[in-house]
Every structure is written in structure tokens, then in C-alpha cells.
Amino acid sequence: MLATPPRLGAVRLVAVDGPSGAGKTRFAQRLAKTLGAPVVHTDDLLDGWADQFTFWDRLERLVLAPLRAGKAATYECYQWERGAFGGAPVTVEPGPAVLLEGVSSARRAVRPQLSLAVFVTAPDDLRRSRVLTRDGDDVAFRSYLEQWRAAERQHFAAEGTAAYADVVVDGAAEGTDEEFQQIWRPAPG
16 A cells, blocks of 8 residues: 555545445554554544535545645544534644545545545445444434435445445454455456
8 A cells, every 4th residue: 555656745545435334444444553544534524414425625625635735634523413513623644644434435536636445345234234233223313324325325326436446345244353355356447
């Protein structure tokens, strides 16, 4: 990874994309530890459920533009329980690599600036079960979740994200972090 050229200024931007519950966060944390790199979670920049794909201007302004210019990025995380941004600001220094984790992190708009695109996948039933276990199983949440998942499917189909990815990872493994497996890598160029 660190042998690839930087494409976001002097930063190697790595997108870890895939549908909800696939294992993106766990994979990104493992990769970040290996690279000694920070992780920016797109969910922290969403302004609620309706901002699933419209948050990009905020990400560009607060994170990508500063990193591209060789400056630290600073932002407040969305606090889902409060329905507002707040808390201690997060600062991300422009290092050799920065990971961008979350649904749509490898969208077409950023692809020319990515040094690596990873797509994490897992079976639909497992992903749904993971999300409900992680985030709760009340009726209101299920309604949001089903809308979210439908929008994800439409987004990934329109963007061709898995086909674009440099690496597709099997996020279905349970247990240790070492159980992630690369399941597909397209031919170069």
C-alpha cells in the first residue's frame, strides 16, 4: 500500500467501502493499525439518516481539501443520539496514508484521488443481523435500516463500486481479525 503513489496531495487515500454490516469498520481498523494510519468514518460526517449520500461536500471541505493541501483536517462527529454535530473535534494529520471508511467512500467523485479502493462484502442475512445487533432492533430503526439498505443497493449498482475496487474482501469471517480474506482482485488497468 505504501508503495503506491499518493493522489490526495502527499496523502495515500484508502477507501474501505461496502454495504452496512459487511465488516468495513473492523477491516479498516485492522488496516489502520498495520499502516499506522488514521481512519475517517463517513458515518461521523452524515447529518442524520437522510444525508446518506449528500454529505460529500462536508467531507470535501472539512477533510479532503485540508489533507490535499498538506494541512490537518478537523471536524466534529455527528452524534446520532442527539441528532446534531458536536463533541470533541477530531483532528486528522496528513500522513503517508489516511483511510476513509464507510458506504460510498469509493464513489466516482473521489476515485482519481484514491491510492487504493477496498470493497468489503458479506451475505445479506449476516449483514442485516450484524447491524441489528450493533444498532438495535426497534421498529423505528428497522424502517430507517430498510431505506438505507435499499439506497445502498441502488448506489453500488449505479457506481459499479465492487467492480472498480482494487481488492474485494470477504467480511463474513467471524473471530480473529486475521480471518479477513481477499476474494477477488481485478486485472490491472
